[in-house]
Amino acid sequence: MPVFYERRQLVMPGDLLAENDYMTGENTYREDGKIYATRVGLVDYEERRVFVVALKAFYIPAVGDTIIGKVTEVGMSGWTIDIRAPYPALLRASDALERPFRPQQDDLPSIFDVGDLVIAKIVAYDRTRDPLLTILEPSLGKITRGQLVEVTPTKIPRVIGKKGSMITMLKQETGCQITIGQNGLILVSGKTPEDERLAIMAIRKIEREAHTSGLTDRVTEMIRKEKGEKEVVENVTKETRKTH
Amino acid sequence: MSQKKQEKLIDENGVRLDGRKVNELRGLKIEVGILGNADGSAYIEQGKNKILAAVYGPREVHPKHLALPDRALLRCRYHMAPFSVQERKSPAPSRREMELSKVIREALEPSVFTEYYPRTSIDLFIEVLQADGGTRCAGITVASLALADAGIPMRDLVAACAAGKIEGQIVLDLTDVEDKAGEADMPLAYMPNANAITLLQMDGMLPGEEFESMVNLAVEGCKQVYQLQKEALKAKYMASKEAVKEEATEE
Amino acid sequence: MSSIMAARIKKKRIAQLIAHGKRLDERGPSDYREIQIEAGLIERAEGSARVRLGKTEVLVGVKIETGEPFLDTPNEGVLTVNAELVPLASPTFEAGPPDENSIELARIVDRGIRESKAIALETLCVEPGKTVFVVFVDVYVLNHDGNLIDASALASLAALLNTKMFNYEVKEGEVKIKPGYTPLPLRNHPVAVTFAKINDKLIVDPWLEEEQIMDARLTMTVDKDGKICALQKGGYGYFTTQQIFEAAKIAMEKTEELRKLVVKE
Numbered sequence: 001m002p003v004f005y006e007r008r009q010l011v012m013p014g015d016l017l018a019e020n021d022y023m024t025g026e027n028t029y030r031e032d033g034k035i036y037a038t039r040v041g042l043v044d045y046e047e048r049r050v051f052v053v054a055l056k057a058f059y060i061p062a063v064g065d066t067i068i069g070k071v072t073e074v075g076m077s078g079w080t081i082d083i084r085a086p087y088p089a090l091l092r093a094s095d096a097l098e099r100p101f102r103p104q105q106d107d108l109p110s111i112f113d114v115g116d117l118v119i120a121k122i123v124a125y126d127r128t129r130d131p132l133l134t135i136l137e138p139s140l141g142k143i144t145r146g147q148l149v150e151v152t153p154t155k156i157p158r159v160i161g162k163k164g165s166m167i168t169m170l171k172q173e174t175g176c177q178i179t180i181g182q183n184g185l186i187l188v189s190g191k192t193p194e195d196e197r198l199a200i201m202a203i204r205k206i207e208r209e210a211h212t213s214g215l216t217d218r219v220t221e222m223i224r225k226e227k228g229e230k231e232v233v234e235n236v237t238k239e240t241r242k243t244h
Numbered sequence: 245m246s247q248k249k250q251e252k253l254i255d256e257n258g259v260r261l262d263g264r265k266v267n268e269l270r271g272l273k274i275e276v277g278i279l280g281n282a283d284g285s286a287y288i289e290q291g292k293n294k295i296l297a298a299v300y301g302p303r304e305v306h307p308k309h310l311a312l313p314d315r316a317l318l319r320c321r322y323h324m325a326p327f328s329v330q331e332r333k334s335p336a337p338s339r340r341e342m343e344l345s346k347v348i349r350e351a352l353e354p355s356v357f358t359e360y361y362p363r364t365s366i367d368l369f370i371e372v373l374q375a376d377g378g379t380r381c382a383g384i385t386v387a388s389l390a391l392a393d394a395g396i397p398m399r400d401l402v403a404a405c406a407a408g409k410i411e412g413q414i415v416l417d418l419t420d421v422e423d424k425a426g427e428a429d430m431p432l433a434y435m436p437n438a439n440a441i442t443l444l445q446m447d448g449m450l451p452g453e454e455f456e457s458m459v460n461l462a463v464e465g466c467k468q469v470y471q472l473q474k475e476a477l478k479a480k481y482m483a484s485k486e487a488v489k490e491e492a493t494e495e
Numbered sequence: 496m497s498s499i500m501a502a503r504i505k506k507k508r509i510a511q512l513i514a515h516g517k518r519l520d521e522r523g524p525s526d527y528r529e530i531q532i533e534a535g536l537i538e539r540a541e542g543s544a545r546v547r548l549g550k551t552e553v554l555v556g557v558k559i560e561t562g563e564p565f566l567d568t569p570n571e572g573v574l575t576v577n578a579e580l581v582p583l584a585s586p587t588f589e590a591g592p593p594d595e596n597s598i599e600l601a602r603i604v605d606r607g608i609r610e611s612k613a614i615a616l617e618t619l620c621v622e623p624g625k626t627v628f629v630v631f632v633d634v635y636v637l638n639h640d641g642n643l644i645d646a647s648a649l650a651s652l653a654a655l656l657n658t659k660m661f662n663y664e665v666k667e668g669e670v671k672i673k674p675g676y677t678p679l680p681l682r683n684h685p686v687a688v689t690f691a692k693i694n695d696k697l698i699v700d701p702w703l704e705e706e707q708i709m710d711a712r713l714t715m716t717v718d719k720d721g722k723i724c725a726l727q728k729g730g731y732g733y734f735t736t737q738q739i740f741e742a743a744k745i746a747m748e749k750t751e752e753l754r755k756l757v758v759k760e
Contacts, residue, residue, distance in 0.1 A: 010481055013392050038399070087304065354731060435733065447610050
C-alpha cells in the first residue's frame with residue numbers, strides 16, 4: 001500500500017505522500033511516479049486520490065466565485081479592485097451600470113470611489129489577464145453597512161460547512177446576514193452591533209479550529225452560551241438596580 | 245585592528261575553536277512566521293549568525309515591464325545590516341551582496357512552482373542581522389522556510405550548508421575565522437528529493453582528489469539542516485494546535 | 496532578425512540533438528569553439544589581450560597604479576577585477592551601473608586569480624600601510640555569443656601574462672618612474688571551464704542559444720597544479736551530485752588544454 005501518512009497528518013513541501021497508482025489532488029505534484037506535498041497542511045486520501053488541505057494559502061481567482069473587494073483606483077472606464085489575490089481585479093463600468101456607460105456624463109467616482117467595498121462576481125480569468133468582475137446580479141454591489149472579517153481562504157469551506165450547515169446555523173443563531181467572499185472576506189451585517197460581535201467571534205473560532213471535528217456543535221454551544229451569559233448579566237443588573 | 249595572534253583552528257583532539265568536531269554543524273535555532281506584515285517569514289540563529297527572511301507575494305509586479313508572461317518573477321535581496329559585522333558596513337548594496345542575491349535566488353528558484361503564477365512577483369528579503377560565516381547558506385535555509393510559511397507551493401525545501409578545509413582537514417560549517425584562515429570554503433544548497441544541488445560555490449585551493457569528499461560532507465550537512473527545517477515548520481503548527489486545545493479544554 | 500531569442504523550434508532542435516550527444520554546430524559535448532588569442536594590442540595598458548571564443552569576443556586591459564592597501568593587509572598590493580557588458584556587445588546589454596551579471600562575471604574571474612595566488616601581491620608593496628600597487632583587471636565584453644566567463648578568464652590570464660610593470664624607485668616616499676619595464680611575475684595560471692546542463696546532459700562552452708535553453712551552468716576554475724580554486728553554479732536549475740563529479744573530471748582535462756593555448760612553455 002504505497003501511502004506514507006495517515007489521514008489528517010501534518011505534511012510539508014517535499015514530503016512523499018504516495019506512490020504510483022494514486023491521483024494527484026490539490027497541493028500535491030507527481031515526479032517519477034511519486035506524489036509529494038507542495039504546501040504545509042493536512043494530508044488526506046479519498047479513494048485513489050491524495051490531496052493536502054493547506055494550512056495557509058492565498059486566494060486564486062476562479063470564474064463564478066463571489067468575492068469581496070476594495071476599490072483601489074478609479075480609471076477611465078472602470079475601477080481596479082483589490083481582492084487579496086496575486087492579481088488585481090477589474091470592474092468595467094459596463095459591468096457595473098444597468099444602462100450603457102456614457103464616458104462624458106457618468107462620473108465614475110460618484111458610483112464607486114477609492115476605499116469603497118463591493119461584493120462582486122468573477123466573470124473572466126485566465127493565465128494571460130487579470131480577473132474581470134461584474135456586479136450586475138442580485139445581491140452584488142456596494143457594501144454600505146456591516147463589518148468585514150478576514151479569514152485564510154482555505155478555511156472558507158469550513159465556514160460554509162457541509163451543504164451549508166455551518167453558515168445556516170450562524171445566520172440562525174446570530175440573526176445576521178452573512179455574505180461569504182471566496183477570497184477570504186466575510187461580510188457580517190446584523191440588527192445590532194452585539195449580534196455582529198457574536199457572528200464574528202464564531203467565525204474566528206471556526207477559523208482557528210477548522211481542522212477539528214464536531215465544530216458546528218461547539219460553535220452553536222459557544223454562541224448560545226455567550227447569548228445566555230449576556231441575558232444573565234442583564235437580568236442581574238436589573239435585579240441589583242431593583243434592590244437599590 | 246587585525247589580530248596577528250595565530251591560534252590553531254583545530255587542536256590535537258580534533259576539537260575546533262568553538263568546541264565542535266570537524267563534521268559537526270553549529271547549533272541551529274529556527275522560528276517560522278515571526279513577522280506580522282510579510283506573507284511568510286522565518287528567523288535563524290546558527291552559531292553567531294542571526295538572519296531574518298521574509299516573503300511578499302505572489303503579488304503584482306512593480307515595475308510592470310518586468311513581469312514574465314509564463315511564470316512568477318522571483319526576486320531576492322540579500323542584505324547585511326551595518327552593525328552585523330566587526331567593522332561597520334555601509335548600508336549601500338556592495339558587489340558581494342549583489343552577487344549573493346543572485347546566487348541565492350538561483351538556489352531557491354528550482355524549488356518554487358513559479359509557473360503557477362504568471363505575471364506576478366515573489367519578493368524575498370534576507371536580512372543578516374549578525375554575521376559569522378556561512379550567511380548565504382543560513383539565508384537560503386531560512387528563506388526556504390519563509391516561502392513555505394507564505395503558502396507558496398514548492399517542490400521541496402532547500403537546505404544549505406558549507407563545507408571547507410582548515411589546517412589540512414575537511415570540516416563542516418565554517419565560522420568567519422575558519423573561513424578567513426582556512427584553505428577552502430564551499431557553500432552548497434540542496435533539495436533532497438531530487439538529489440539536486442542548487443547552489444555551489446567555492447573559493448580557496450582544493451586538490452581535485454578531495455573534491456568529492458567535500459561535496460559529500462556538505463550534502464550530509466544539508467540533510468541535517470533539512471530535518472531541522474521540517475521540525476521548525478512542525479513546531480509552528482503544533483503551537484497553534486496547542487492554543488486550540490487549550491481553548492477547547494477551557495470550555 | 497534582430498531579436499537574439501532563438502525561435503522555439505530551433506530551441507527544441509538544439510535540445511533534441513543534445514539528448515543524443517550532438518550539438519547544432521557539430522561540436523562534441525566536450526569541445527570548445529575555435530579560440531583566438533591576441534596579446535598586447537592596447538599599448539597604453541600595462542597588459543592586454545583579446546580572446547575570440549567562437550563569435551564571443553572579450554578584451555581585457557590591465558592597468559597598474561599606486562594606491563592604498565587594505566587595512567588588514569598593509570604589506571600587500573591590491574587586485575581588483577571589473578567587468579563591463581558594453582551595450583554594443585549585445586542588444587540585451589544596457590548602459591548603466593554594473594548589473595548582477597557583470598558583477599558575477601567579474602567576481603568569478605577575480606576568484607580564479609586571487610585564490611590561486613597568481614599575482615604575488617606581497618611584491619607590490621611600496622611603503623607598508625601607505626602605498627602599494629593596485630592591479631586593475633578590466634574585462635570588456637565586445638560581443639556576446641555565449642560563455643562570457645571562460646572567454647573573460649582566458650583573456651584575463653593572457654593579459655596578465657602580457658603585463659609589464661614600469662620600473663620605479665621610491666624617492667621621499669613617492670614613486671618615481673624610471674625607464675624600462677619588468678614583466679609582472681605570475682605564479683599560477685588559473686583557467687575556467689563552464690558547463691551547461693541541457694536535458695540532463697553536460698556540454699562545455701555553451702554558445703548563446705544553448706545558454707538560452709540550459710537548465711543550469713557550472714563554472715570550475717583550476718590552477719596549474721590541478722587544484723580547484725573557484726566554483727560557481729548559475730542558472731535556474733540544478734545539478735545532481737553525479738553530474739558535479741562528472742564535470743570535475745572533464746574540467747581537469749579541459750583546463751590543461753586551454754592553458755596550453757595561453758601559456759607558452
